[in-house]
Amino acid sequence: MSTEAVESQQVVVESDYDSPTWRQLSDFSVAVTGNNFPSHASYADLRLSSVRDMGSVARADRKIVEGEFGYVLEDVPHFTDYLPDLPTYPNPLQDNPAYSVVKKYFVNEDDTVPQKIVVQKNSPRGIHFRRAGPRQRVYYEPEDVYACIVTCGGLCPGLNTVIREIVCGLSYMYGVKKIVGIQGGYMGFYSRNTIPLTPKSVNDIHKRGGTILGTSRGGHDAIKIVDNIQDRGINQVYIIGGDGTQKGASVIFEEIQRRGLEVAVAGIPKTIDNDIAVIDKSFGFDTAVEEAQRAINAAHVESESVENGIGVVKLMGRFSGFIAMYATLASRDVDCCLIPESPFYLEGRGGLFEYIEKRLKENGHMVIVVAEGAGQELIADSIRSMGHEDASGNKLLLDVGLWLSQKIKNYFTSRQRMTINLKYIDPTYMIRAIPSNASDNVYCTLLAQNAVHGAMAGYTGFTVGVVNGRHTYIPFYRVTEKRNKVIITDRMWARLLSSTNQPSFLSAEYIEEIKTPREPPK
Ligand SMILES: Nc1ncnc2c1ncn2[C@@H]1O[C@H](COP(=O)(O)OP(=O)(O)O)[C@@H](O)[C@H]1O
Numbered sequence: 469m470s471t472e473a474v475e476s477q478q479v480v481v482e483s484d485y486d487s488p489t490w491r492q493l494s495d496f497s498v499a500v501t502g503n504n505f506p507s508h509a510s511y512a513d514l515r516l517s518s519v520r521d522m523g524s525v526a527r528a529d530r531k532i533v534e535g536e537f538g539y540v541l542e543d544v545p546h547f548t549d550y551l552p553d554l555p556t557y558p559n560p561l562q563d564n565p566a567y568s569v570v571k572k573y574f575v576n577e578d579d580t581v582p583q584k585i586v587v588q589k590n591s592p593r594g595i596h597f598r599r600a601g602p603r604q605r606v607y608y609e610p611e612d613v614y615a616c617i618v619t620c621g622g623l624c625p626g627l628n629t630v631i632r633e634i635v636c637g638l639s640y641m642y643g644v645k646k647i648v649g650i651q652g653g654y655m656g657f658y659s660r661n662t663i664p665l666t667p668k669s670v671n672d673i674h675k676r677g678g679t680i681l682g683t684s685r686g687g688h689d690a691i692k693i694v695d696n697i698q699d700r701g702i703n704q705v706y707i708i709g710g711d712g713t714q715k716g717a718s719v720i721f722e723e724i725q726r727r728g729l730e731v732a733v734a735g736i737p738k739t740i741d742n743d744i745a746v747i748d749k750s751f752g753f754d755t756a757v758e759e760a761q762r763a764i765n766a767a768h769v770e771s772e773s774v775e776n777g778i779g780v781v782k783l784m785g786r787f788s789g790f791i792a793m794y795a796t797l798a799s800r801d802v803d804c805c806l807i808p809e810s811p812f813y814l815e816g817r818g819g820l821f822e823y824i825e826k827r828l829k830e831n832g833h834m835v836i837v838v839a840e841g842a843g844q845e846l847i848a849d850s851i852r853s854m855g856h857e858d859a860s861g862n863k864l865l866l867d868v869g870l871w872l873s874q875k876i877k878n879y880f881t882s883r884q885r886m887t888i889n890l891k892y893i894d895p896t897y898m899i900r901a902i903p904s905n906a907s908d909n910v911y912c913t914l915l916a917q918n919a920v921h922g923a924m925a926g927y928t929g930f931t932v933g934v935v936n937g938r939h940t941y942i943p944f945y946r947v948t949e950k951r952n953k954v955i956i957t958d959r960m961w962a963r964l965l966s967s968t969n970q971p972s973f974l975s976a977e978y979i980e981e982i983k984t985p986r987e988p989p990k
């Protein structure tokens with residue numbers, strides 16, 4: 469992702485400073501001198517901050533280490549936090565011919581990655597995350613590992629690649645033999661049989677879309693899931709899924725910790741919408757943007773082949789319009805992009821209809837990209853049926869693409885304003901179901917391998933993710949407490965507006981309001 473996109477995430481993060489959660493974190497944090505953090509073996513001596521989150525992850529213990537110049541490490545849990553006397557073993561990678569020639573293959577225990585890379589002379593060093601990667605000592609003998617993998621939530625390109633690379637990483641790097649897949653999402657822990665996974669059985673799966681394990685929404689019962697983990701003797705749990713899944717993983721981790729089990733819980737964030745906080749980008753996003761070009765091209769070809777042609781393309785994005793924004797910026801054929809973060813209106817001065825009329829008169833055709841979560845309030849006004857949820861508790865959306873297409877048709881046919889030719893394309897599930905592209909495949913591989921390195925090194929209760937280009941271990945609460953959204957006061961959205969020339973749909977008062985600076989952090 470571009471620097472600009474990284475900047476957008478930082479704007480989101482800055483707002484954390486105002487939240488009660490942040491103030492509580494500071495109150496409970498553990499201060500250390502300088503930045504010589506204790507290695508994880510001595511973390512048992514540190515007081516776990518036990519901050520009770522105000523939001524959705526209600527019982528997350530937080531492990532905060534402060535250093536000089538405003539340095540803060542938001543660390544992830546480690547076995548030694550609650551099981552102090554575990555034996556450790558040399559990392560088998562040191563004898564692996566592929567790695568033995570690599571200088572500094574093991575990650576320095578003190579390496580951390582800053583969340584904010586744009587700084588000023590006097591700004592505090594800010595929040596950091598533990599750098600991901602292989603450690604010199606591991607907490608499992610290969611023959612003792614019994615790992616499982618589960619995929620939850622909606623589909624996303626790259627799921628099979630992550631599964632494949634966890635299996636291959638565990639097998640080839642650490643010599644692990646016992647790996648199973650949990651079928652059909654969280655509920656599969658207690659309602660379905662497991663399937664054995666070997667490098668041979670997963671060899672070709674990255675070439676297929678979907679997930680070979682199946683997935684589901686709903687059905688998260690932490691007690692039943694952990695009972696099942698315990699009964700089977702599973703000691704590494706790899707959980708691939710979005711924000712809902714990571715919340716579920718956090719609850720599972722807490723139950724495992726409460727029972728004092730030596731079971732590592734590692735999350736790999738998945739969301740085609742790219743709405744997971746903190747991380748630079750989620751896997752599958754690039755593939756989705758690329759595939760969306762095919763739909764936009766089709767809409768363009770259709771619309772320019774007829775008089776007053778309008779192509780409407782609906783793309784995914786329940787709460788965040790990243791796919792729509794990037795697909796629009798990539799295409800250059802889009803005249804208007806509508807996303808959930810930017811409210812719009814249809815009629816009157818500066819409205820969508822006026823703009824469509826102008827573009828058709830100027831250019832004879834136009835393409836509109838609309839993210840599925842855009843304009844939901846407008847639709848609710850005319851349809852009156854909001855508030856339904858799916859099995860995971862996600863808001864069910866009304867079809868903005870169909871609604872918008874109908875509204876445009878009605879407007880232009882009423883009072884015989886203009887004869888238009890509108891074609892509506894909904895490629896959403898076609899985009900989601902494809903295999904990941906080359907760059908996402910590499911990305912999935914690194915995420916999977918780093919998840920494996922973290923679990924083998926005794927870290928647990930973490931999500932693996934890229935922050936400012938570096939792989940890190942992020943505590944669950946950080947990726948679940950808020951969603952990554954397009955910031956419409958950022959330069960990236962301004963670039964989009966100037967590339968499409970569409971109206972901003974914002975009133976002068978609203979622009980003033982959102983520009984008002986927030987209070988600086990204390
Ligand atoms: N707050 C939560 N606590 C525990 N489990 C949750 C929570 N939210 C969602 N889940 C579980 O996570 C799984 C996937 O969630 P969902 O929202 O469908 O997809 P995603 O993980 O992609 O956001 C479901 O099985 C759901 O029951």
Ligand SMILES: O=P(O)(O)OC[C@H]1O[C@](O)(COP(=O)(O)O)[C@@H](O)[C@@H]1O
Nearest residue numbers: 621622710738739740741784785786
């Ligand atoms: O029809 P489904 O399977 O519920 O999925 C629809 C939703 O899945 C998404 O792709 C995102 O899903 P996740 O939260 O599972 O990543 C949204 O864009 C879309 O609204």
Ligand SMILES: [Mg+2]
Nearest residue numbers: 621710711712
């Ligand atoms: Mg979600």
